[in-house]
Amino acid sequence: MIQWRAPKDDGGTPITNYVVEKKDVKKPWEPWSVVSSSGTVTRAKVSRLEKGREYIVRVRAENKIGIGAPLESPPTIAKHMFNPPGPPGLPECSDITENAVTVSWSLPDYDGGSPISGYVVERREMTGKWIRVNKTPVLDLRYRVSGLFEGNTYEFRVFAENIAGISEPSLTSDPIKATRAITKPGPPGNLKLKDWSKSHADICWTKPTRDGGSPILGYVIEAQKSGTAQWDRINKDLVKMCAYRVPGLIEGLEYRIRIRATNKVGDSEPRELPQTILAKDILVPPEVVVDVSCRDSVTVRAGQIISLITRVKGRPDPEITWTKDARALARDKRTQMNNNYPLCELIINDAVRSDYGKYAVVAKNSSGQAQATILVNVLDTPGACQNIKVAYVTKKSCMVSWENPEDNGGTEITQYIIECRQPSQRGWTVVSNDCTKRLIKAPLTESCEYFFRVSAENKIGTGPPTETKTPVLAVDPIEKPGEPIDFHISEIGKTFCFLKWKKPDYDGGSRNLGYHIEKKPKEADEWERLHKGAIKETYFMADRCIENQIYQFRVQTKNEGGESNWVTTAEVMVKEQLVMPEIKIKLDGTLTVKAGDSIPIEATVTGKPQPDIKWTRDESTEEIKKGPRLQIESGADFSKLLITGARRTDSGKYAVTASNNAGTCSAHAKVIVLDRPGPIRDLKISGITNDRCHLAWEIPEDDGGCDIYNYIIEKCETKREVWSVHSNAVITNKAKVTRLIEGNEYMFRVRAENKMGSGPAVQSEAIVPPAPPTNLKVLDSTKSTVTLGWTKPVSDGGAPIIGYVVEMRAKGSVKKGEDGWKRCNVAAQLITCEFTVTSLDENLVYEFRVSAQNQVGMSVPCNLEGAVIPREILETPEIDLDANLKQGLTVRAGCPIRLCATIRGRPPPKVIWRRMGIDNVVRKGKVDIIDTMTFLVIPNSTRDESGKYCLTLQNPAGEKAVFVNVKVLDTPGPVMNLEATDIKQTSAMLSWSPPENNGGSDVTHYIVEKREIDRKTWATVKAEVALDKIPFKVNNLIPGTEYYFRVTAVNEYGSGVPKVTPTSYLASDPVSTYHVKITSTQTGQPQLIRDHIFFILASSHSHPVKFRIKLKILLLTIITPLEHFALALQAYLLFLECLKVEWEAEPSVFRPLFCGTSFQFGFRRQTLSLLSRLGFKLSFLLKHIVRAGPGDPESSLSYAAMGVGCRGIPMMHWVFFTHCVFVYPLIFNH
Structure with missing residues (x-):
């Protein structure tokens, strides 16, 4: 939109129109384009602009006279009237998983004047490019980004978008790593005890299988003393490694150890050491083993490092001492001693020559000591001459x-x-x-x-x-010559001595040297000159000596300057001498020659008299004889063997022997003659296809004295008989021949080649069917199968054996005109030398044979000697018990008992596991049989599983059993024979016997408790009753109170099963006994008839009592001499005549009553209390039914009645009835 004001001068006539035009600044050559040319409004909308281009707009006023001058705007870039929004707030990441994350952000501080229509989220890896995540703008202030890769690190940024466009990116979020949700780690694995002593224990473990999504920060080690329930943390700081030494153990105590893994979420579940640790030293004598690198000796150069490594074992850790040449070594700037058991190392830096010598390491502890020595040589330049x-x-x-x-x-x-x-x-x-x-x-x-x-x-x-x-x-001196050198007697005879010497090193400046020789007998005082003038030679024959006479000889040098000093020999007796022969061959090592060259072997020989020379070869004792190629030349002090035109067969060990009267001496020389290799061996052809085959052979027996470089393979078509080289660079003893023409027949030959040349060629033979297999025999047999075994044929016919054919026939079932042989292995080719024939009839007799097959055809069959009847082979059962179980098995209560053994036998034996005891039954546990192994597993063991277990195998061949002693370490069982005696108003004596099962550990003490009859809780009398304090006196009883007592045995594993007294005891003093006379009121002698009901009435009268009594139990004993007598008690009535009360007792279960049996009769209601000052009469009626048993009609039936247990309530007294026996005759009829 543009707007303007009307011109100040309208030209004298009203404005009729405004002309609005636009133009692209970068296209000045284009004409102005009209935007609007009608209207008198001072504003207009400029449309059809291209975003980002720069435009100039001009406006001209028009009246009826014409169009005025234009008013131009400054250059303006076309853009929205609204601005793009500001960047969103810093993105934050939450709910991070391995493949997704939630990114949230806050609103931009500035929306650009237009509502924000959405947000664009981008991500990138740390070193990657930014990637847009959402295809369409997000309307919310959070977005779940998916498709992340686990383990990668990502950053995020967000753009805000309105009608004007996209904002600048937000700040980059903190990097996050796509990982799983973090939880606590799993417990460490494979916790083991490596070592222990009286003060510490070394443990190791493996990392948890899962870290919870966060790195393991360390481990927490806890310990528990035996007898306590508290776990104490050992390490203050987290342990980073998977090993730790637990310090601070108290000698003699037993500990349990467990560890936990920790990440930033928390600690894992504990992993407990399977066994407990008893803090005590293990005494092992020291043992020192020198490292392989130092075992013989150590040689280093000067300036290098001397490192002596040994492995030292021993408990406790031995004290290590290093010595050099028996002097102790100490640490200094160059010497270091590192004792990291079991490795002990001595390091000497910058070795010097004086460091050489004999080093010793001594390991010593309280169990002994050990020592090892190492020789060290330091190489350096020599010292000064x-x-x-x-x-x-x-x-x-x-x-x-x-x-x-x-x-x-x-x-x-x-x-x-x-x-x-x-x-x-x-x-x-x-x-x-x-x-x-x-x-x-x-x-x-x-x-x-x-x-x-x-x-x-x-x-x-x-x-x-x-x-x-x-x-x-440098001038010539005029001096006397030097003394002769090496003056000695070289030979002694019967009447002579042969003297020898060497010229002096110094001739005195004159070459004109001469020598004087003199001799002197032992008895003479003067020397005798042996020649006239001076002699020039350096030897002299002193003859004219007397045999067996002792002489001395001397020599001096003479020149123009004078004579030298005399050189005298030792005294020597002139006689025939015997000198042991000596031979030295002038050859170092081995003599190697080429074929065709000469073999010279020369030896020097000494000895007196002159030895006889004999040449031999290898281990033969025969003398080598001369021949056209062999010459032997011997002299007084030498012998020479010369072989011309050397051949390969001349290689060997040559020996020369010298013999005389003094003895024999030998010397040896090894000769190797290098020649071409011999022929190869065992050339075989295999793997024949339409265009190739495989050749294999054995290396030559004779390689020509040097290594074989390669083999030369040639081939020939049998039709052409022209040999061509297939390859001359085969370095192994096998090769693949390719490019053969299908249907052609080929021959091959191979020769070996060494540096001397190629050997003779070996040609392949024609392929024929193989020889028959050998050694066919029966390996195994059952009622329906026979297993045969055989060995390979002696000859494979020139081609590999591709399989075997097994045939059988039933003896006696062969039809006329047929051989009856039937092939057994029809499903697949048999390539092994063993086969099992199935589906046989145990009532038939069979014959078997086996044939070998190669590519040409089948061999002659090999028949099994004798016919075979399928029958089961019986083998006595055998048991191989696991080696760890032979000495017994000890486990902690709650741990599984695993017994396993390897079993054998045919047929497979029946497996029976038993626990030796009352019923010989394993009541708890699972028995598995897998292949040849049997297992008995009892998951949660208790003390009741302790004992001797028996594994029994049974089959028709016999029976075999082994025993394993199993000890379950548990708390003790209940004590035996617990009773209270000597009961008084305030005390009672408890006695008991040790538990039948002590839980695998000796009982250390007992816990005694008491409980009033009307209470449910037990009160501890004493927590630790020593073994020698039995019987134990219980004090502080309340008079008139009725108590139960119980005793619990305790061992090192805890408190056992408590034992409660079977009855309660009243705390009161004992009273005198009242005598009760029991009489029978029955008269006559009734007949006893089967199924007949009869009654017995007995009564008793007591003395007057002054206190209330209670009747609890009445005991009746039946005595009869009949062996087969039996009565069945149906009911009985008890009459208390003194009170005129008839009280029916509780009916008894119908049961047989045998002779000599005691019966207790209880009462249905609460115990009856009565008080009689005049005495009372007690009567009871027994109602019996005769059920069984023939007997003697003349025999009688005897009854004994005894009243037990009358207690006084007010005076706390007991009243006892005396025992009275009465005989009531009965006649028994059938």
Whole structure:
């Protein structure tokens, strides 16, 4: 909408119209378009604008004269008259699940002047793009976003929308994770006791199977002492790991342990340790095991770390001590000792050469001690050489000598480096860098001075040098020569000695050397010269000696400068000597030659007299004989074997033996001749199809002395007989041959190849039917089945066996003209060497045979020796009890009892589980039989399930039984024989016997309680009655009050089943006994007839009583000598004549009354109270029916009547009736 005011000047005539025009600013070339050209109203609506474009609007006034000048508006962008709303409030997320969340927000602060028509919700993952969630705008201020992926983290934002458009997005919500609703976690799993002592216990467990949707924050450990119901928390802070050491245990107490898992919702249900923990130390002697990496020795280089690892066991934890060369080690900057049982580690950083030696670890505890040693070698450069000397200096050379370093650096010295320099020079010149001896001849320049230095070198490096302190001048000295070297007697005979020596290292500056030789018998004082002048050689034969005479010899060197000192031998007796032969073969390791080359083996031989030489091969004792290719040459001190044109068969172990009168000596040399490999073995063809087949073979027996590189496979069509190479790069002993032509017949050959060449080829043979199977026998038999077994054929005919055919026939049922054989395995191909023939008749005799089959055809059948009758094989039952049950089974009450065993027998035996006892019956439990296992499971065990259980197997072959002792740890059962005696007005003595079942644990004490007869609650007399306090006296009774008593046994598992006295007891003092005479009022001798009713009347008279009495029980005893006598009591009446009261007692159940039986007669109503000062007469009438039993008519029936139990109410006295027996004769008729 636009509006304007009328022009100030209307041109002298009224305005008739306003012309409104518009134009796009970005399209100046387009003409103005008319919006409105009629009307005199000063406002107009500009329509057909494109949103977002910039327009200019102009208005011109018109009168009847014409159109005036235009009025243009500033450029204006086309948009709604309303603005888009402001962004909604910060979104909040609630009700989060694994795939949905509810997003809510508040109204925008500004609606843009137009009502909000809806909201648009977007989501994104943390690193993703924003995705619109709702297709249509949401009218509500909340929206349920679905389709989330569990575990992903999301953010949300919201846009408000009105007629003007969409607002800016709201602030991004806090990130949320799509997870399930958070609940408490499940209990931890697999709680185990790893270790314990008198003060702590180590437990471990696994994480809960469900965490409730929130990470597990930790675990809470609780403990309960035995005998208490309170659980105490052990850890203040949550335990993060799945293991914990429970501290603070009190020695001797028993504990129960349980744990809970905790997340941010709360604690889980507890998981309790199956067994209780008794706080006590386990004593185990120490045991030290060296780690594999340190077992033989440890070698490190200088500067590296020495790590010695051992595993130490023992209870309590042993004290660990490390020593080096018997000296204890202490911690320092380089030495660390880590004792994390069972791992104990000694770490020495920056190892130095002085750290080498013998290390020992000693583990010691109260049960003993153990020790292990480890050798440590630290490799370093060698030390400095010692005692460097320069001697025998001439104008051209000198001799430099030295001694080995004190420390070789832990490894052998490989060489020495000798250097020299003139005093005017700073640099050193290498004389030799590969000298292996400690003596070297150094070249010099005449008239020059020299310094020398020597360094030792090993595989680690070069050690520090040792220098000469003064220079050496290179001139020829005039000196005496040095002494001869290695002067010795090399051979002794009957009359001679052969002397040898070496030239001296120093000739004194003259090469013109000579030697003087002298000898002296043992008894002589003077030396005798053995030659004239001087001799030039370094050996001399001293003959003309006397046999068995002792001599000494000496030699000296002579030149122009003089004579050296004498070198003398030890005393020696001149006689024939025996020297053990010695042989050394000039060969290191194994001699390897190629086929066609020569095999030279040379040995040095010593011994006196000269030994006989013998060459042998391998383990043979026969001497190798000379031949065209074999030559043997032997001398005084050597022997040589030479084989020309070596062949593969010449490989082996050659031995040379030297023998003389002193003994025998041998030496060996191994020779390997490399040649082409031998032929392959057992070439087989299998897997033949229309265009391919498989070849397989065994490697050659002889590989030519070296590894086989590959195999060469060739093929040939039988029609063409032309061989072509299929492959020359097969590296395994099997191959697949492809691209064969269907219908063609092929031959194959294979040869092995090594670095010496290819061996002979082996050609495949024609495929024929296989040989018959072998060793056919019956493996098993029943009434309707027979199981056969056999072994594979000796030959498969050149192709793999594809199956076997089993046939049978009933003996005697073969029709004429038929062989009667019937195939058994018709359903599928039989590939195993075993088959069960079914549906047999136990009354018939059968014959069986088996044939093998390959791709060509069937083999000759292998017949079973003898006919077979199907019959059941009987096997005696056998029981293999679980190893854990052989020593018995102990469980806690409430835990299941599981007994299992492996059973065998044919036919399958009958399984009977019994609990040995009164009736030998398992009253509670479930018996299962699964395959060859039988189980007895009693879900909730009690003390009554303790005892010996018997598993019995029965079948026609026999019976077998085993026993298992089961102990259920429970509270005790009821005590036995509980009664009260010595009752007085304020006390009573209780006595009882221990419970028959103590619950698997000794009774520790008893709980005694009492209850007044008119009360329901029990009062504790004493909570802990010791075992030695029985009988127990109950005090503080109220006189005249009637009490029940009960006793409960207690063991380490709790209180047992209480036992209540069978009757109540009145707290009163005892009184004297009243005598009652019972007489029979019956006269005559009635006849007893079957089913006849008869009556017996007896009466008694008491003394006068001064107090009220109560009658409770009357006891009658029937005595008869008849063996088969029986009466049935139908009813009885009791008469109290003193009060003229007739009182009918409670009728008795019809039951047989045998001889010698006692009967108690109770009363139907409340106990009768009576008071008689003159005495009373008690009468009773028995009504009997004769029911059974032949007897002797002359025998009599005896009755004994006894009154029991009369109590005085006011005076608290008891009145007892004495026992009186009366005989009433009866005649019994049939």
